[in-house]
Amino acid sequence: MAGLELLSDQGYRVDGRRAGELRKIQARMGVFAQADGSAYIEQGNTKALAVVYGPHEIRGSRARALPDRALVNCQYSSATFSTGERKRRPHGDRKSCEMGLQLRQTFEAAILTQLHPRSQIDIYVQVLQADGGTYAACVNAATLAVLDAGIPMRDFVCACSAGFVDGTALADLSHVEEAAGGPQLALALLPASGQIALLEMDARLHEDHLEQVLEAAARASRDVHTVLDRVVRQHVQEASVLLGD
Amino acid sequence: MASVALSEAEKVYIVHGVQEDLRVDGRGCEDYRCVEVETDVVSNTSGSARVKLGHTDILVGVKAEMGTPKLEKPNEGYLEFFVDCSASATPEFEGRGGDDLGTEIANTLYRIFNNKSSIDLKSLCISPREHCWVLYVDVLLLECGGNLFDAISVAVKAALFNTRIPRVRVLEDEEGSKDIELSDDPYDCIQLSVENVPCIVTLCKIGYRHVVDATLQEEACSLASLLVSVTSKGVVTCIRKVGKGSLDPESIFEMLEHLCMAVTSKTLFRLASAWARCCMPPCRVFYTRRRAWGPRDRKSDSWADVHSSLQLPNVRLLLFPGS
Numbered sequence: 001m002a003g004l005e006l007l008s009d010q011g012y013r014v015d016g017r018r019a020g021e022l023r024k025i026q027a028r029m030g031v032f033a034q035a036d037g038s039a040y041i042e043q044g045n046t047k048a049l050a051v052v053y054g055p056h057e058i059r060g061s062r063a064r065a066l067p068d069r070a071l072v073n074c075q076y077s078s079a080t081f082s083t084g085e086r087k088r089r090p091h092g093d094r095k096s097c098e099m100g101l102q103l104r105q106t107f108e109a110a111i112l113t114q115l116h117p118r119s120q121i122d123i124y125v126q127v128l129q130a131d132g133g134t135y136a137a138c139v140n141a142a143t144l145a146v147l148d149a150g151i152p153m154r155d156f157v158c159a160c161s162a163g164f165v166d167g168t169a170l171a172d173l174s175h176v177e178e179a180a181g182g183p184q185l186a187l188a189l190l191p192a193s194g195q196i197a198l199l200e201m202d203a204r205l206h207e208d209h210l211e212q213v214l215e216a217a218a219r220a221s222r223d224v225h226t227v228l229d230r231v232v233r234q235h236v237q238e239a240s241v242l243l244g245d
Numbered sequence: 246m247a248s249v250a251l252s253e254a255e256k257v258y259i260v261h262g263v264q265e266d267l268r269v270d271g272r273g274c275e276d277y278r279c280v281e282v283e284t285d286v287v288s289n290t291s292g293s294a295r296v297k298l299g300h301t302d303i304l305v306g307v308k309a310e311m312g313t314p315k316l317e318k319p320n321e322g323y324l325e326f327f328v329d330c331s332a333s334a335t336p337e338f339e340g341r342g343g344d345d346l347g348t349e350i351a352n353t354l355y356r357i358f359n360n361k362s363s364i365d366l367k368s369l370c371i372s373p374r375e376h377c378w379v380l381y382v383d384v385l386l387l388e389c390g391g392n393l394f395d396a397i398s399v400a401v402k403a404a405l406f407n408t409r410i411p412r413v414r415v416l417e418d419e420e421g422s423k424d425i426e427l428s429d430d431p432y433d434c435i436q437l438s439v440e441n442v443p444c445i446v447t448l449c450k451i452g453y454r455h456v457v458d459a460t461l462q463e464e465a466c467s468l469a470s471l472l473v474s475v476t477s478k479g480v481v482t483c484i485r486k487v488g489k490g491s492l493d494p495e496s497i498f499e500m501l502e503h504l505c506m507a508v509t510s511k512t513l514f515r516l517a518s519a520w521a522r523c524c525m526p527p528c529r530v531f532y533t534r535r536r537a538w539g540p541r542d543r544k545s546d547s548w549a550d551v552h553s554s555l556q557l558p559n560v561r562l563l564l565f566p567g568s
Contacts, residue, residue, distance in 0.1 A: 032388045033300055035333065045288060049387065051333035059336065075332050075339055080383040081290045081306030090329045090385075092341070124332040124339070128304065128385075129287045 006165045022172045025227045029148045029235040037149025041141040045131035050141035052149040054121035069113035071120045074103040078127035106188045109197040112152045132175040133161045135186050158224040159188040162217035169216035185213050189221040251465045259466045260452045277458040284407040292408030296400035300390025305404040312379040322369020322377035326354040334389040357474040357483040362441045372415045391460040398445035409434040443474040443482045448500045455500050471500050
């Protein structure tokens with residue numbers, strides 16, 4: 001994009017953030033009463049909603065049941081009005097299917113599926129407004145929803161994206177920065193152990209810079225963890241007050 | 246449709262309660278649940294609204310895009326409806342499971358807007374036969390707790406009220422070629438008049454009586470219901486029977502009479518409140534701007550603002566059922 005500099009000489013980005021700074025995160029758990037677990041998250045202008053059902057009996061064909069662990073079923077959809085240009089279908093297109101698969105992979109790594117053999121856990125995420133980092137927002141929302149459902153997990157899964165501009169790694173890309181077309185890295189981290197649940201990078205990036213970008217994404221994911229942890233603690237505190245403990 | 250399984254005893258309990266004008270959650274047969282309306286929820290739409298009616302949760306986004314007018318109506322814009330029954334409402338809607346219900350609701354919306362009075366479609370025309378605004382009204386079903394149609398109609402009305410369409414001018418040069426110029430001022434936009442946009446009232450027949458704003462459990466006890474779309478002036482734009490059961494003509498007239506009686510007698514306070522209940526389920530309307538599910542700083546505007554903004558019937562409404 002001509003005339004748009006993603007990182008100023010003073011080290012500020014288009015929206016006024018520093019290179020490693022996250023956008024404002026606001027989240028709430030337990031937004032719906034009917035689902036087993038639900039959460040809503042806002043990361044800057046990206047808004048996502050996650051709902052979890054389960055663990056329950058396998059729905060549909062019994063043949064899909066796994067004898068030793070639970071089946072994690074994910075569906076990603078994004079509202080037709082979520083993007084700048086109106087989408088024709090909320091789900092079922094190639095990008096949504098891919099996103100669903102990635103989420104499934106991420107959460108199979110985090111949920112203790114062996115505790116619920118022959119059962120199914122449904123995770124449905126929905127993007128209501130997209131402004132960059134939709135994968136990260138979905139993972140973070142889904143983590144909160146799975147926690148809200150009380151499904152045992154190894155650890156939080158915290159995700160964040162990172163990019164690379166003018167020799168500097170940028171954390172938590174916004175839509176403008178994504179659209180500029182530089183390299184993009186999506187990372188889902190289990191913060192306590194530092195294990196990576198999902199790693200994906202598009203476009204090209206020199207091998208020497210990879211470590212720097214990865215480090216930026218990991219640090220941002222840990223920052224996300226701090227915020228999510230606070231949200232969970234606050235939610236538990238509110239819930240326990242309501243229960244009269 | 247999302248449904249619950251009820252035992253015979255539970256059904257009897259609900260049906261007998263309705264006969265005594267006392268429902269499971271303590272409401273009378275003509276009482277709505279609390280409604281929460283928020284507008285301006287999604288910032289990259291032209292207008293958006295979220296409505297919560299009990300456990301029913303609806304998000305509507307309106308996007309204005311430029312298109313060509315339809316051949317039979319060259320100087321009018323048009324509305325397109327799409328309803329997405331998301332899997333978060335119920336796992337039954339996963340994949341293509343919600344498509345049938347979505348199409349049914351969208352078709353109902355087309356039908357209730359299929360008249361000249363609901364919305365001034367001529368104001369959506371930019372240049373006849375060439376350009377017009379197309380309003381894509383996308384409904385997203387987030388949670389399903391009964392009485393979908395009423396909640397959706399309220400959400401659509403609120404979203405249309407919130408819709409801002411940029412003002413454009415058509416410039417014509419000497420050779421006759423036309424150019425469309427968008428106003429530089431982002432606040433220079435047109436707003437639609439939603440005064441005559443109807444709201445749906447679903448009357449559910451349970452036993453020998455009918456109730457408004459049925460919950461999922463009550464819907465499971467009802468064999469048939471009558472869906473009436475009515476404007477604040479009392480104009481009925483669409484009537485539909487829904488459900489697998491049948492209704493005898495007498496009970497249809499009884500239901501309609503009930504609606505009409507409430508609509509026409511504005512003077513009596515008692516009826517005014519009933520009218521309010523019928524035309525637009527108020528009970529309690531929290532009107533919030535720009536705060537979605539995030540930490541809530543709920544600001545209830547004064548009641549007068551709420552009514553004028555949502556074009557509610559211009560009477561002093563009894564907002565709390567029973568008060």
